[in-house]
Amino acid sequence: MTTSPNNLVLETEGLTKRFGHRTVVDDVRLAVPRGVAFGYLGPNGAGKTTLIRTLLGLTSASAGEMRLLGLPVPARRAEALARVGAIVEEPRFHGHLTGRENLEIVAAARGRAAYELIDSSLEEVGLTVRADDRVKTYSLGMRQRLGIARCLIADPELLILDEPMNGLDPAGIQEFRGFVRSFVGRGRTIVLSSHLLDEVEKTCDYIAIVDQGRVVVQGAISELRNGGKPTVLIETDELSRARVLVAAHPAVELVREDRTGLRATLRDPAAVPDVNRSLVEADVNVLRLEPLQPSLEQRFLEVTTRLENAA
Amino acid sequence: MTSFAMELPNRRLVSADLLKLRKRRGLVLVTALLTIGVVVIANAVSETMHLINSTKHGPAGGVTMLGHFGWAIAALASVAAVIVGALAGSGDSDAGVYRELVVTGRSRLSLFLSRIPAALVFVLPFVAVAYALEAGASVVFAGFHPAPSIYLLTVTGLWAMLSAVVYFLLAYGLASVTGSRAYSIGIVLAFRLAVTPLVAGIASLGVVRELLPGVALDNLTPTALGMAARQGPTIGMSVAATAAVLIVWAAAALVVGGWRDTSRDA
Numbered sequence: 001m002t003t004s005p006n007n008l009v010l011e012t013e014g015l016t017k018r019f020g021h022r023t024v025v026d027d028v029r030l031a032v033p034r035g036v037a038f039g040y041l042g043p044n045g046a047g048k049t050t051l052i053r054t055l056l057g058l059t060s061a062s063a064g065e066m067r068l069l070g071l072p073v074p075a076r077r078a079e080a081l082a083r084v085g086a087i088v089e090e091p092r093f094h095g096h097l098t099g100r101e102n103l104e105i106v107a108a109a110r111g112r113a114a115y116e117l118i119d120s121s122l123e124e125v126g127l128t129v130r131a132d133d134r135v136k137t138y139s140l141g142m143r144q145r146l147g148i149a150r151c152l153i154a155d156p157e158l159l160i161l162d163e164p165m166n167g168l169d170p171a172g173i174q175e176f177r178g179f180v181r182s183f184v185g186r187g188r189t190i191v192l193s194s195h196l197l198d199e200v201e202k203t204c205d206y207i208a209i210v211d212q213g214r215v216v217v218q219g220a221i222s223e224l225r226n227g228g229k230p231t232v233l234i235e236t237d238e239l240s241r242a243r244v245l246v247a248a249h250p251a252v253e254l255v256r257e258d259r260t261g262l263r264a265t266l267r268d269p270a271a272v273p274d275v276n277r278s279l280v281e282a283d284v285n286v287l288r289l290e291p292l293q294p295s296l297e298q299r300f301l302e303v304t305t306r307l308e309n310a311a
Numbered sequence: 312m313t314s315f316a317m318e319l320p321n322r323r324l325v326s327a328d329l330l331k332l333r334k335r336r337g338l339v340l341v342t343a344l345l346t347i348g349v350v351v352i353a354n355a356v357s358e359t360m361h362l363i364n365s366t367k368h369g370p371a372g373g374v375t376m377l378g379h380f381g382w383a384i385a386a387l388a389s390v391a392a393v394i395v396g397a398l399a400g401s402g403d404s405d406a407g408v409y410r411e412l413v414v415t416g417r418s419r420l421s422l423f424l425s426r427i428p429a430a431l432v433f434v435l436p437f438v439a440v441a442y443a444l445e446a447g448a449s450v451v452f453a454g455f456h457p458a459p460s461i462y463l464l465t466v467t468g469l470w471a472m473l474s475a476v477v478y479f480l481l482a483y484g485l486a487s488v489t490g491s492r493a494y495s496i497g498i499v500l501a502f503r504l505a506v507t508p509l510v511a512g513i514a515s516l517g518v519v520r521e522l523l524p525g526v527a528l529d530n531l532t533p534t535a536l537g538m539a540a541r542q543g544p545t546i547g548m549s550v551a552a553t554a555a556v557l558i559v560w561a562a563a564a565l566v567v568g569g570w571r572d573t574s575r576d577a
Contacts, residue, residue, distance in 0.1 A: 056413070057413065058410050058576060058577040059576040077416060078416040078418065079416070081416030082415075084414070084416075086414045091411070092406060092407030092410075094402075094406050094408055096334055096336075097334055104330070108321075108324045108327035109324060110416075
């Protein structure tokens with residue numbers, strides 16, 4: 001990452017969280033630049049929520065250092081969190097209170113300025129009309145939006161959202177993406193964790209891919225996408241024999257079979273003609289051979305243990 | 312804001328915690344029934360019976376009836392206070408809202424402390440109104456019985472309030488430790504209604520019985536009320552020992568509850 005350290009809104013160094021002998025967050029080094037949507041992407045159980053809980057002081061770190069908005073935490077946690085909004089797991093509320101009253105409760109903890117932002121926050125998430133209804137009558141999507149409103153009353157420089165797309169219908173997801181772009185457009189930063197690769201790719205500018213508690217790669221999505229290994233799609237009428245031949249080629253790192261044919265990940269992009277030749281010389285009819293555009297999905301699979309499961 | 316100021320509960324925080332309680336209709340209803348409702352019903356029944364048959368049933372007022380009803384108010388106000396304390400101590404955790412408050416950066420100690428005045432502001436007015444009604448009834452309905460003096464009315468009221476406050480603090484501290492409203496209510500009520508009378512009745516335990524808050528509170532029962540306001544045996548304690556027992560129990564509940572509330576994973 002090329003951003004200077006003083007322009008980072010979130011930094012961790014060697015951050016580790018253990019529960020007994022189990023290491024859930026493992027020596028994590030994160031650097032989140034200001035003014036971006038940053039996706040913390042990983043499969044379920046990768047330690048995403050635990051990292052967020054540790055950053056926010058909901059649980060203590062076993063080792064390592066953290067800085068939020070340039071301030072060391074937990075030493076200056078209160079100052080840092082005053083300008084941070086966060087939703088951990090699903091947003092929770094007092095169901096017997098109205099949406100507005102729930103915001104008033106958090107505003108009381110945050111301070112006088114937060115009260116003045118209640119109306120505008122409700123308006124920004126489209127809940128003004130239902131603000132005086134009890135939260136127990138809200139749908140999951142409305143609760144997600146109220147959770148965002150609760151964050152916004154802090155006038156946050158940094159929003160940390162844990163799986164924010166959970167429970168949203170397609171329209172809600174579209175709306176959420178719009179909110180993220182609008183928020184980032186104001187020079188603010190969003191860190192969101194998700195296991196939904198497609199959503200992260202559509203919503204974020206930067207990502208860190210996490211697997212088994214470790215950040216295995218991070219950077220701008222465009223850079224990561226281009227950093228993936230070349231893959232070709234091969235269609236043939238003899239899939240089984242072709243798979244054996246392609247897998248045996250020295251330039252091929254991995255072969256997967258799907259509905260459209262074989263997907264071969266190459267060590268060297270220049271080896272495509274040679275792979276084709278090896279099939280043709282073995283009398284396998286090659287119906288299609290097409291280099292695929294690098295995707296984040298491919299990169300994700302390359303760097304997580306799912307690659308091993310898929311192989 | 313300095314870190315010291317962040318530790319102290321402010322007026323807004325207390326108001327917010329009060330809002331959480333007073334918007335629970337069920338809690339308001341139960342608290343009102345256990346305090347005001349009981350006094351109204353008991354006096355109405357007692358006075359009606361007296362009016363129907365004054366030779367068999369005495370008047371609803373007077374010192375003796377203040378003793379009976381004062382004891383009932385103290386006991387039932389304690390039950391109401393236990394319910395409120397347990398709810399105040401575990402409400403945010405039960406609703407999953409505790410972590411939402413912690414991520415604001417507000418100190419956990421401040422969040423813990425602010426719930427105490429809020430809950431007391433909620434429950435004590437019910438106790439005060441109930442006792443005021445009883446005090447009025449004890450004078451108005453005294454009939455041929457001696458009416459209680461202003462001094463007796465005042466100390467009896469304070470004693471009932473103190474009983475509610477002590478059991479509130481025990482329930483609040485325990486709920487902060489367990490995070491469970493149901494367990495906390497069950498444990499404190501069992502302690503208040505079953506364990507305390509049982510232990511107090513075992514004479515061979517001697518001075519050990521004085522360590523119970525219920526025994527200390529019983530020891531503070533206004534003498535003028537006589538046995539009408541007592542449930543168990545009289546165990547003599549000095550005022551200093553009584554105060555020390557009550558302070559230690561209340562402080563222990565708050566220290567342990569506060570420690571657990573500020574140190575657990577949110």
